[in-house]
Amino acid sequence: MPSLNRRELLQMLGATASVAGLPACTREPAEEILPWVRMPERRVPGEPAQYASTLSRDGYGQGVIVRTHAGRPTKVEGNPGHPGSLGATDPQAQAAVLELYDPDRSRTPIRAGAREATLADFDRELEVRLDRHRQRGGEGLCLLTGSVTSPAAVAQLERMQQSMPAVRWYRHDALARDEVYAGARLAFGAAVETIYRPDRARVVLSLDADLVGTLPGSLAYARQLVSGRRPTPGDPSMSRLYVLESAPTQTGAIADHRHALRAGDVYGVARALAVRLGVLPQGERADIPVAEKWLDAAVRDLEAHRGAGIIVPGDHLPAAVHALAHAMNERLHNAGRTVLHLDPVPAGAGSENATLASLTDSMRAGSVETLVMLGVNPVYTAPADIGFAGALTELEYSVHLGLYADETAALSRWHLPEAHALECWGDLRAYDGTPSLVQPLIAPLYGGLAALDVLARLNGRKETAHGLLQEFWRPQAGSDFESFWREALETGVVPADTHGRVNRTVQAGLERRLPAPGPVDALELQFRPDPTVRDGSHANNAWLQELPKPLLGLVWDNAILAGPQTAARHGVVDGDLVRISHGGREIEGPVIVASGHAEGSVTLMLGYGRERAGRIGNGNGYDAYALRSSTAPWVADGAALEATGRRAQLARVQQHHGTEDREPVRESALHEIGALAEEGGGGGHHESLYPGHEGSRYQWGMAIDLNACIGCRSCTIACQAENNIPVVGKQEVARGREMHWIRVDHYEQGSGEERRTYFQPVPCMHCEHAPCEYVCPTAAAVHDSEGLNVQVYNRCIGTRDCSQNCPYKVRRFNWLDYNGYESGRFRKLATPAPQRNPSVTVRSRGVMEKCTYCVQRISAARIEAKKDDRPIADGEVVTACQAVCPADAIRFGDVSDPSTAVSRWKADGRNYVLLGHLNTRPRTSYLARVRNPNPSALGDDDDGR
């Protein structure tokens, strides 16, 4: 073979380069426009449409309004008319549009051992088997579902049990609230759902409950709790929040009094409280890890506000704590006022013989012939001690319906692709029992089935999910079904009174039914659902993986949380890999030292360590289920922690939580809030050499109430969904290159009882004297006449001077091709094009970007107002972060009009601007935190942690 010499090689390279440049001379092909063949009525081409639907929040319904562009769902908003949403959503609902378009979703039926399989094959096989089961009254046929709150599905399940009495229906939900129902049975003799009304409460005592974070009703609770915590100098009243907690939660972060103690110690404290409240007889005083003074103060406060207090126990605590809370709430006359009871929302909640453990026993005993698993992934989420995976492998015939071909699909005979919640009909009940409909926004992308479709098959019905749904609701509708149905779809709430509110009283002799408090030994082990991927079912969602976890700022991983002293005792620091062993099993994971975590206790996050989640979710973090047992699913005793000497790389968006005396978050005690106003807001008082901007009719501004913010970071992910913000992956976040336009800063101050946690959402400040604008060589960062600091992507040449000069560090640079246009590296992280918001430019590599105050929403409102020849009304422009906020902490509007909501907030004495001494005159300002401590709860002799 003739070898190339240097000269020939250079000639060829030159020729290649010039030929490679030629395609740039061709014109882009003309775009195509595809109109309808028959256009649906009342459709306006080019304008988005909105539909009400319902998404699941760990099984409970949260009402949503979904925006679609040309039939593609692109954004989820909360439904203000739905009690489980009140206009807000959780981060999982925001990410639902990404999950819908996930290319890793299962697309075809899979039959173990077969190369190809179709739904028709499955139907044929199933029919033969079902005939056999029907002849024996359903014997050998078992069903496994998660928590079912869908009334139509429950009706089908009941129908099946009537026609085939021997069918067995098991339920497995890794996040099931079994202890809640067990506690109610202990107190009332019947399982009830307990819901709270924090808006009616003046004093709230949380026993390790994350009231505003993870309870089924947390979206509503956050809104309601915060509504009683907005003091003004004119009306300086505010509810008081006491929190006893084991691991740091969002509720603890906003508390007026917070005390850390192990989850295992909460029962003892609850007993001590019960004794003080007269629920339990005076006995010997047990040694409890909370100061007497603290408890006495809380009890006095609760007693002073009878009927206006709440004692809320955490879902993971043992039944006895729940029973005691019921008795105490009843004694304080809170029951029926601030604490309400209704029949359990999930069907068959808390029944003890329908668990995964009993199913596994039956499978081993050979009494299960056919197992149908609907929307669950028990091979991954089963407790480690029951050996479900092994039993499933040996089962002759199993069917799995799921969004992904996951761990369970791999061990099942059949896997069927499930329709996404945005693709199918259904219904769900909210935390307070309100039913609402799930309506499809798009035909199933991969031909998936809804759970109702499979139930129809099992019942031998030919109806579609839509048919079954209408069949169920028709009898409830009264005479005019058509208008009932229309109203339910339009408003997103079924107009029927089916809440099932009940009145219960605690049965006598509770103290005899309660177990004796036992000592907590060795190291306590806690399991908590992950704040973003929950039980692991959202693991393949890149938005959720990259959403910094509240209080940790961790992305793409889970960690083992330990208190500072516990970590020091074992000689481990942040990022050290440790081995946790319990009950003969062990896992390895990285430690995060969480100040404020109870000592002698470690917290494990569920939902990670997936093997068959998809390309995004596989291999992140450790699998905490491997250590979980069916008998102690939430809190276990006697664990051991051992350092391995190795380290893991964790990507966190904030490493440092001190404020360094710069006072980014201002705080005042309630009785001193008048002084805040005298201090001044810190902005706009200095003279400036820079010229002012000429104003036009509207001047946009934002105010954020730090006393309301609960640090949930829903704003971050809502902004991501609205503004086409790319995902960058763990390595890039570790380099500080995350792209989120609104971050939530988290500060810690003090220790022990004086330890304070602050959250501060930071979008672009839209400074009137913006430092970024003066340094841009291409005038890509400029001011517009309505006060927005705009970034013109097409002018940006990527010098990054603006980011360097921004004191708030809110600018984000596209270091690499995060949308995956040119290289393959980020392609798997790239958001599928159908999700993208067509009203917002997709930025390319080398371009700076940042919060725009949702300029596309301002434009839309301006155009609508102009067309009607009227001014833009207050509240007409709602930014994505503002819309999603469960705590209603953000106001946006015209600051030149003193009557707007945002202007009223800015006129509040609590208003201040961040780093005001720099005289940047930000349009975004903050309302200071207010603390409402009980003067008698604090003492010098307090040694609380």
Place this chain on the structure above:
Amino acid sequence: MPQVFTPRSNNVARAVVFGSIPALVILLLVSIALARSSLVTGKGRPIPQPVPFSHAQHVGALAVDCRYCHVSVEESAFAGIPPTETCMTCHSQLSTGSDALAPVRESWEEGEPLRWRRVHDLPDFVYFHHGIHVSRGVGCVSCHGRVDQMVTIRQVRSLHMKWCVDCHRDPSSWLRPPEHVFDMAWRDPEHPSQTGRKLMARYGIDTASLADCSICHR
């Protein structure tokens, strides 16, 4: 060893040095002219369509209103391309055997949309809204030309940013009374800028914010 450079080389060097200045100027002028030419803007370029639809026939000869087909032009950012159904309201009766209409009939029978090709294509980072321009009295003709005389629709304006911004800075000479927005042949009886001033007041057009970047770019 002979000299590598003969005295003649000096002339060559001079020619290169002094010649390069006009060459660069010419290159610059050519690029500027090229960027403004229809070669780049696509002005006047015919674009083949799946159906040889004639605006001259429908708008000019038959006087069909723009909004009969472009239904959302008054409301939406997108003027709307008519569904096949709109074509078939007439062509199920008229010219039913025409070869030119075969793709329309095929689309109707098979339920597959016609694939039209875009003529007025703005860059993806520009957000133009038909509805607001129509409601503020910008006539169709101002941007699209005498569509009623075009057999094949063509782009008649450069669609350069300068062209947009000129009007945004001072729209007075481009405005019409609302009743004449869809009128292809309307001529201002008065002096255009006088009418324009009156119309700007009537429409409440405030040019202070109209040339902001954020008006068209998001």
